[in-house]
Amino acid sequence: MQNLIQEQAWPPAPVYETVRHPMRRRSLSVAAVDYLTPHTIRITLTGPDLTDFTSASADDHVKVFLPGADGVEVRRDYTPRRYSQEEATLVLDFVNHQAGPAVTWARAARVGAPLDIGGPKGSRVIAGTVAQWLLVGDETALPAIARRVEELPAPVTVTTVVAVPGPEDEQNFATAASHDAHWVHRPMAQADQAQALVAALGEVSIAPGTFVWVGAEAHVARAVRQYLLKERCVPARWMKVAGYWIMGQENAAVRDMADF
Structure with missing residues (x-):
């Protein structure tokens, strides 16, 4: 009671x-790599494909397309940490923990490296x-x-x-x-x-x-x-x-x- x-x-x-967004794959490249903390690798992405990028909610997710261990493409969800239309940049933070395709890619990432993303398909x-x-x-x-x-x-x-x-x-x-x-x-x-x-x-x-x-x-x-x-x-x-x-x-x- x-x-x-x-x-x-x-x-x-x-x-x-629910706000729906047009879905398409975007080909981007790494503009910067920073170790924000011992367990956070910050990757800044850029490219013309970001021109119409939209993320309306703080807990949105984009699909990140990565090479798997066997060469087959894998997909992982990541939150758009920060987006700047003026600078054409998108920031993603990767947790630096046990090995997996995402953190393996982030640890090896260098300026100019390519990365494709998709979404977000919608925002709540x-x-x-x-x-x-x-x-x-x-x-x-x-x-x-x-x-x-x-x-x-x-x-x-x-x-x-x-x-x-x-x-x-x-x-x-x-x-x-x-x-x-x-x-x-x-x-x-x-x-x-x-x-x-x-x-x-x-x-x-x-x-x-x-x-x-x-x-x-x-x-x-x-x-x-x-x-x-x-x-x-x-x-x-x-x-x-x-x-x-x-x-x-x-x-x-x-x-x-x-x-x-």
């Missing part, structure tokens, strides 16, 4: 709208304004979290709770919003364990009307969702929770944790 009363204190949930955007945000995730979700924080205007307030391997992997975000950052340090080998992230959330205030976005390893994302639903009484309609990856499975994800 108490949970129902607390949930009823929340205002009507924001409405998502919230109609209207959300005044308070809580963004939760790990290093794989940092591009979406950072982009959201940087794009939020004043006087919006945003709290981030992000798990990374260590203090050297923390990032700074420039934003007009009021931003409160919380960092959780844990080794990559424990990226499928939610205890530290849930404990950090216990120290965070979640007022009615706060939109909660979660992106992390699927088991962690599910545990965080259950904690928010049961312990913090956040209504499901005020959350968007995704499993960006699954420990031990290649190229696996869960877009909607309600189904996991």
Whole structure:
């Protein structure tokens, strides 16, 4: 009964709208390679094909086309971290972790190297304004979290709770919003364990009307969702929770944790 009363204190949930984009493959080249942190390789891409590129939501995904170990092309999803139409550049951040086709390519990337991308095929955007945000995730979700924080205007307030391997992997975000950052340090080998992230959330205030976005390893994302639903009484309609990856499975994800 108490949970129902607390949930009823929340205002009507924001409405998502889907924006469709024309799909085509774009041939780009590497303009810059930077090791942003020990576990983040930032690749800046450029090319005339970016002229009509569109990404309307901070958690959009593009398909990156990469050579596989057997020579067969593979596809991976990456968040457009930053796009500049004026400079014709698109920034993608790659997590520098265990070997795979994406990080193998990123480690070897040099200026001038070619890379094809496709999408995003669509964006899920919230109609209207959300005044308070809580963004939760790990290093794989940092591009979406950072982009959201940087794009939020004043006087919006945003709290981030992000798990990374260590203090050297923390990032700074420039934003007009009021931003409160919380960092959780844990080794990559424990990226499928939610205890530290849930404990950090216990120290965070979640007022009615706060939109909660979660992106992390699927088991962690599910545990965080259950904690928010049961312990913090956040209504499901005020959350968007995704499993960006699954420990031990290649190229696996869960877009909607309600189904996991």
